[in-house]
Amino acid sequence: MNAFVKDSFNEGHLRSILATVPDAMVVIDDRGRILSFSTAAERMFGFSQAEVVGENVSLLMPSPDRERHDSYIERYRQTGQKHILGTSRVMTARRRDGSTFPIELSVGEAKTPEGRVFTGFIRDMTERQSVERRMHELQNELARVARVSAVGSLTTALAHELNQPLAAITNYMEAAQELVDTKDADPEDLRDAVSSAAEQALRAAKIVSRLREFIARGEVSRRTESLKKLVREATALALLGSGKHEIEMCVALDPRADAVNVDGVNVQQILFNLVRNALDAMEDAPLKRIEIRSRPAAGDMIQLTISDTGPGLSAEMADNLFEPFRSTKRSGMGLGLSICRTLVEAQGGRIWAEPRKEGGSSFAFTVPLAQPVNA
Numbered sequence: 001m002n003a004f005v006k007d008s009f010n011e012g013h014l015r016s017i018l019a020t021v022p023d024a025m026v027v028i029d030d031r032g033r034i035l036s037f038s039t040a041a042e043r044m045f046g047f048s049q050a051e052v053v054g055e056n057v058s059l060l061m062p063s064p065d066r067e068r069h070d071s072y073i074e075r076y077r078q079t080g081q082k083h084i085l086g087t088s089r090v091m092t093a094r095r096r097d098g099s100t101f102p103i104e105l106s107v108g109e110a111k112t113p114e115g116r117v118f119t120g121f122i123r124d125m126t127e128r129q130s131v132e133r134r135m136h137e138l139q140n141e142l143a144r145v146a147r148v149s150a151v152g153s154l155t156t157a158l159a160h161e162l163n164q165p166l167a168a169i170t171n172y173m174e175a176a177q178e179l180v181d182t183k184d185a186d187p188e189d190l191r192d193a194v195s196s197a198a199e200q201a202l203r204a205a206k207i208v209s210r211l212r213e214f215i216a217r218g219e220v221s222r223r224t225e226s227l228k229k230l231v232r233e234a235t236a237l238a239l240l241g242s243g244k245h246e247i248e249m250c251v252a253l254d255p256r257a258d259a260v261n262v263d264g265v266n267v268q269q270i271l272f273n274l275v276r277n278a279l280d281a282m283e284d285a286p287l288k289r290i291e292i293r294s295r296p297a298a299g300d301m302i303q304l305t306i307s308d309t310g311p312g313l314s315a316e317m318a319d320n321l322f323e324p325f326r327s328t329k330r331s332g333m334g335l336g337l338s339i340c341r342t343l344v345e346a347q348g349g350r351i352w353a354e355p356r357k358e359g360g361s362s363f364a365f366t367v368p369l370a371q372p373v374n375a
């Protein structure tokens with residue numbers, strides 16, 4: 001090294017360079033004692049260099065690494081077997097206040113006149129993880145939007161298609177009525193008209209079942225998801241799009257049963273539909289309150305209940321609530337609940353509605369848990 005370089009790299013200079021690097025640097029000796037702690041490390045961990053120099057580096061780790069770190073170093077000293085040296089890995093670190101956070105750690109080794117030292121470069125991954133999480137959320141949202149609009153445009157096309165058999169049925173039935181009123185009408189003609197009408201009705205039914213198949217079409221890809229997260233996102237989306245603000249939303253989920261084995265987009269779609277229906281139902285209600293609760297159900301399932309303070313189910317709907325194209329709303333398609341049923345059943349669950357003692361209605365459905373819940 002020439003004199004200039006040697007002089008420049010005094011300790012103060014080195015520290016000032018390291019202070020500008022976002023990665024934290026921690027140097028330890030071969031007994032795990034901290035020799036130096038960069039400014040970025042001070043910021044990241046909440047300790048000052050003066051507090052930690054001479055302390056064991058395990059101070060910066062949560063259990064079980066905290067207890068095991070000495071033996072990791074000891075093993076390396078005895079066997080020379082490298083585990084983390086020369087590579088980088090993602091692990092968890094511990095701040096002064098005991099909170100933990102994800103880091104990427106790379107460790108290098110150097111021999112100095114005072115002995116062997118290890119230098120760790122540490123990158124805080126919190127930011128990157130939250131970016132990844134957000135990306136994942138956006139992808140989910142996108143998938144949902146794509147599905148909703150696919151169903152939307154398909155429904156428009158189908159409504160168009162359905163008009164044909166329905167118009168034909170009306171014509172055949174009118175003809176049949178005329179024949180009934182005609183004295184010498186040929187019974188054969190009457191039979192023809194009625195059976196043609198029946199044929200058209202079957203055709204209409206087929207069109208409807210095609211729609212249900214499309215929605216359910218083997219797109220279920222199940223993974224372990226957090227119910228809390230699914231509920232939070234779905235309710236946020238449902239409220240966001242509704243433009244309603246005076247809604248009281250009460251969410252009480254059983255913390256023992258959070259991990260579910262589901263297609264996340266499907267479950268969000270179900271929740272979204274049910275919350276939107278509840279909002280619609282409470283349009284004129286004096287008290288607008290939605291409650292979402294969960295509790296373990298038989299067969300390693302979890303039951304989610306969405307209750308509202310609306311007028312409750314109308315008698316005309318009560319019997320065939322989940323049938324497609326049944327609606328009491330002026331611009332309703334009557335598809336929401338039918339889609340919900342298809343999605344719930346595709347994941348092995350059940351969906352039903354019940355009146356509430358205190359007024360309003362409750363919709364409940366079950367989804368499979370990722371692990372059984374201990375009573």
Ligand code: ADP
Nearest residue numbers: 277278281312327328329332333334335336337
């Ligand atoms: P849409 O919302 O297009 O009408 P749905 O299948 O989602 O289709 O709902 C069908 C019908 O069920 C609604 O029109 C309404 O009469 C009834 N319904 C659904 N949810 C509720 C609720 N929370 N309270 C009262 N009635 C409801």
